Amino acid sequence: MERLPLELLPCLLVGLLLGWKIPWLPTWLAPPLIRWGVPLSLAALLLRSPLSSSLLRVGLVGVLAPVLTLALPLAWPPLRRQIGHRVLMLGAAVGNTGYWGLPVAIALLPPQTMAAVAAYDVAGTFITWSVGPLVLLGARGSLAKVASTFFASPALQGLALSVVIGQTPWHAALAQALWWPARLVFLVALTLVGMRLGLTLRERSLVLSAGLPWALLLKLVVAPVMVWFLANLFHLPSLEREALVLQGAAPTALSVLFLAEARKEAVPLASTLVLTSTVLAMITVPLWWSLIRG
Secondary structure, eight states, X not given: OTHHHHHHHXXXXXXXXXXXXXXXXXXXXXXXXXXXXXHHHHHHHHTTSOOXXXXXXXXXXXXHHHHHHHHHHHHOHHHHHHHOOHHHHHHTTOBOIIIIIHHHHXXXXXXXXXXXXXXXXXXXXXXXXXXXXXXXXXXXXXXXXXXXXXXXXXXXXXXHHHHHHHTSTTHXXXXXXXXXXXXXXXXXXXHHHHHHHHHHHHHTOOOOOTTHHHHHHIIIIIHHHHHHHHHHHTTOOXXXXXXXXXXXXXXXXXXXXXXXXXXTSOHHHHHHHHXXXXXXXXXXXXXXXXXXXX
């Protein structure tokens, strides 16, 4: 666990400073990183982690965990009234498994868990971009839009690329050569999270609301419990179960902020939830790690 702050804090702090000082940098850096860096690096990591027969169950956990967490306030009026806004409800259910979860898994877990982490991220991406617009606007999103967003997922592209490379005779050499560049890309991705937080502070877009603590409680406490319960229900191996609980404990996904910006839906509230959940996750994720390791 000592490696976690050593890998996360420097990236977040450097990113926060860059986002504050150079506000255009995240916009310039994010597209090539997402389009090329993350899929290539994830493929390199996956080549070192054999695919398991339990990946289908992992994907099912990745779908059910955010859906059930989101269903709690939607189906229970007292909790829905406490949280108040749909942005907070969505942000309490979907986690930053790509830019946060993968670096955490690399820091704490062996390479053979990367396939499970990627499968969980693919499932979560699908839920975020299919259910997210429905939650925010109460209207169905375009099926074509959902499909295009899903297939553009860096995690899905990395999975597909690893399968293709895995059929070539030089896959072992590529996995070895790309190991450290792959880790570097994910650290840069984590720095991008810090940049986004720096922008939030620079723009002074923080908004405190009565529903914020409830959303944070759902995201950082209830969601990991939901993942743990489902992982045990589906009898996942212990390493995969640990990996998924860490993904469930990830802070609110940046995708919630992007959805809010695209739909002009409580952007300051989304920024506040992303920022506060990321800061608090520096405390709660190590606690979850200690708990699941016993």
